[in-house]
Amino acid sequence: MKKLILIAFACSLIWSASARNNDGETRSAKVTVDVSPSDKINIQAKYTELVVQTWDKPQVEVEAIVRYDGKMTDKIQAFLDDFEQNVKDHIEKGATELLIDSDLDIPNKIQIGGKHVGIQVSYGDDELKVSYKIKAPGANDYIINNSYEDVRLIGSFKNIEFKQYSGELEADNIEKGTFNLKYGTASIQQIGNAEFEIYEQEIDARIVGTLVLNAKYSNLEINESGTIEATSYESDYQIGSINEISGNFKYGEIEITERLGEGELEFYEMDMEIKEVQSLILTNSKYSKFEIDRAGSLTFNQSYEDETDIGTLGRFKSMNSKYGNHTIESLETSFQLNAYEDEVEIEALSAGATEIFIDGKYIDSLIGVRNASFILKTNVKYGKVEYDESSVDVRRYIKDGDQLEVEVHSKNKSGSSVNITVKGYEVDVRLN
Numbered sequence: 196m197k198k199l200i201l202i203a204f205a206c207s208l209i210w211s212a213s214a215r216n217n218d219g220e221t222r223s224a225k226v227t228v229d230v231s232p233s234d235k236i237n238i239q240a241k242y243t244e245l246v247v248q249t250w251d252k253p254q255v256e257v258e259a260i261v262r263y264d265g266k267m268t269d270k271i272q273a274f275l276d277d278f279e280q281n282v283k284d285h286i287e288k289g290a291t292e293l294l295i296d297s298d299l300d301i302p303n304k305i306q307i308g309g310k311h312v313g314i315q316v317s318y319g320d321d322e323l324k325v326s327y328k329i330k331a332p333g334a335n336d337y338i339i340n341n342s343y344e345d346v347r348l349i350g351s352f353k354n355i356e357f358k359q360y361s362g363e364l365e366a367d368n369i370e371k372g373t374f375n376l377k378y379g380t381a382s383i384q385q386i387g388n389a390e391f392e393i394y395e396q397e398i399d400a401r402i403v404g405t406l407v408l409n410a411k412y413s414n415l416e417i418n419e420s421g422t423i424e425a426t427s428y429e430s431d432y433q434i435g436s437i438n439e440i441s442g443n444f445k446y447g448e449i450e451i452t453e454r455l456g457e458g459e460l461e462f463y464e465m466d467m468e469i470k471e472v473q474s475l476i477l478t479n480s481k482y483s484k485f486e487i488d489r490a491g492s493l494t495f496n497q498s499y500e501d502e503t504d505i506g507t508l509g510r511f512k513s514m515n516s517k518y519g520n521h522t523i524e525s526l527e528t529s530f531q532l533n534a535y536e537d538e539v540e541i542e543a544l545s546a547g548a549t550e551i552f553i554d555g556k557y558i559d560s561l562i563g564v565r566n567a568s569f570i571l572k573t574n575v576k577y578g579k580v581e582y583d584e585s586s587v588d589v590r591r592y593i594k595d596g597d598q599l600e601v602e603v604h605s606k607n608k609s610g611s612s613v614n615i616t617v618k619g620y621e622v623d624v625r626l627n
Contacts, residue, residue: 219264224279226257226286228293235292236331240341242317243297244326249333249350255293256330257286265322270302297327408442477501507545516555526551534558544569544613554618563627568610573601573617573624580617581625 230236230253238247259282263271274281278299285296301323304316337355339346341362348355348366355372357364364381373390374381380397387404398415408415408425417423418435425442434440436453445463455472462480469475473491477483481499488506495501495513502520505511509527513519516534523530523541529550530541539553539560544567553560571587573580580601591602605612617624 219262220267220275221260221262222275222278223258223260224282225259226283228255228257228286228288229253230255230288230293230332230335232332232334233291235336235338237292237294237338238329238340239294239296239298240327240339240344240346241298242301242325242343243341244324244344245297245339245341246326246328246347246349247337247339248328248330249352250330251332252330253332254330255295255332257282257295258328259297259325260328261323261325263323265318268302271323274299274302295327295329297325299325301325532558543567546610548613549611551613551615553616553622553624555622556620558619558622560617560622560624561627562615562624564605564613565627566607566609567605567613568607569605569613569615569626571601571603571615571617571624571626573599575599575617575619575622575624577621578617578619579623579625581623583626 232253236255238245261275261278263275265271281299285299287294301318304318304322333350333352335353337352339355340358342360343362345363346359346365348364348369351368351370353370355369357372358375359377359379361378363379364376364383366381366383368384369386369389371388372386375392376396377394378396381399383400385402386400389403389405390407391398392409393413394411396410396413398413398417400416401418403417403420403423405421406423408423408427410425410430411428413430415430416433417437420434420437422439423437423442425440425444427442427444427447429446431447432449434449434451436455437451438456439458440455441459443461444465446465448466449468451469451472453470455469455475457473458475459478460476461478462483464481465483467483468486469488469490471489472487475490475492476494477496477498479497480495480501483501485501485503485505487493487504490505490508492510493503493505493508493512495516498513498516498519500518501516504522505524507525507527508523510529511521511523511526512531514531514533516532516537519534519537521532521537521539525543525545526541526548527545528547531550531552532539532555534555536557537555539558541551541561542563543565544563548567551562571582576597578599580599582603586607587603587605589603591600593600
C-alpha cells in the first residue's frame with residue numbers, strides 16, 4: 196500500500212552504491228514527495244540526527260544517510276543492504292499528512308536473552324550513525340518527535356509541535372510552537388508564541404514574543420521577551436528585557452539584567468535580581484530575596500520572611516508582612532507597611548517623597564531624613580521615638596504610661612513636607 200501511495204504522488208527514490216573505505220561503510224537514499232499547503236508534516240525521529248530546512252517548493256525532500264564503522268556482522272550487513280528500501284517504506288503520504296519515520300529498527304550491538312526480557316546494548320554514534328536531512332515548506336504545520344539525538348531547524352517555520360527527549364535543539368525562526376523537552380538543550384533565535392513544558396532542560400532564546408511555561412529543574416536564558424506566564428519549580432532564569440511576567444515560582448532564581456515592565460508573581464524561596472522594574476506585585480511571597488536597582492512600585496499582598504534591597508524606589512506597599520527586612524537607599528514617593536517583626540531602613544528621602552506609614556507590632560525602623568522637610572506623628576505602645584531635637588519643633592509630646600504620642604515638624608521648610616506616621620505595639624522609629 197505504501198508503494199502505491201508513493202507512486203501516486205510521483206515520489207522519486209535515488210539509491211547510492213555502497214562504499215567501504217577508511218571512513219567505514221555508508222548508504223544513502225533520497226525521496227521526494229509533493230505536498231499541499233494544508234498537509235501536516237509529521238516527523239518521527241529516534242536515534243537519528245535530524246536537520247529540517249525550509250524552502251519555497253511544494254515538496255518534501257528526504258535525504259537519509261547511514262554510516263557504519265565497526266566489525267561487520269550479518270545483522271549489520273542486512274540492515275545496510277536494506278537501508279534504502281527501509282527508508283522508502285517509512286515514508287507515507289496520506290490524505291492530509293506526510294509521515295516520515297526514521298525509526299528503522301536498528302539492530303542491537305549485543306543482545307542477551309529474549310527480545311522482550313534480557314539485556315540489549317545499542318551501537319554508539321562512533322560506530323553506527325543515521326542522519327536525515329529534510330527540505331520542506333515552512334508554511335505547513337509540523338509535528339516533530341525526537342529522542343536521543345540532535346535536531347537543527349533551519350529557516351522560518353509557521354507552526355511546530357515539537358517533542359524531544361535527551362537531545363540538542365537548534366532553531367532559527369518559529370512563528371508559533373508547542374514544545375515538550377526533557378534532559379537536553381535548546382537554542383532558539385526567535386519565536387513568536389510559544390508553549391514550553393520542560394524538565395531538566397537548558398533553554399537559550401534570543402527573542403520570545405509570548406511564552407507559557409511549565410518548568411522543573413531547568414535553566415532559561417532569554418535576551419528579550421514580550422510576556423512570560425510560568426509555573427516553575429527549582430528553575431533559574433536570566434532575562435535581558437521583558438514587558439510582563441506572571442506565575443508561580445518555587446526554589447529558584449530570576450535575574451533581569453535590563454528592564455521589566457510589569458510583574459505579578461507568587462514566590463516561595465526565590466531570589467530575584469532586577470536592574471529596573473516599572474511595577475512588581477507579589478501576591479504571596481515567602482522566604483524570598485529581592486535586589487532591585489530601581490523600581491517604580493513594589494507591592495506585597497502577603498509577605499513572610501522576605502528581604503528587599505532596593506536602590507531607588509517610587510512606591511512601596513506591604514500591608515500583611517511578617518519577619519521581613521526592607522532596605523531602601525532612596526524613597527521617591529511613598530512607603531506603606533503593616534507588619535509583624537519587620538525591620539525597615541530608608542536611607543534617604545528624595546524631593547518628591549510624600550508619605551511614610553508604618554503600623555504593626557515589633558517593628559524597628561530607621562529613616563534618613565537629612566535635609567528633607569517632614570512631619571512626624573507617632574502613636575505607639577511600648578515604642579521608642581528618636582530624632583535630633585535641635586532640628587525639629589515639638590508640637591505634641593504625651594507619654595501616658597506605656598502610650599507615647601509625638602508630633603514634631605522639621606525646622607527645614609524647603610519644599611513640601613513628607614508625612615511620617617508611625618503606629619502600633621513595640622514599634623521603634625529613629626530619624627537620622
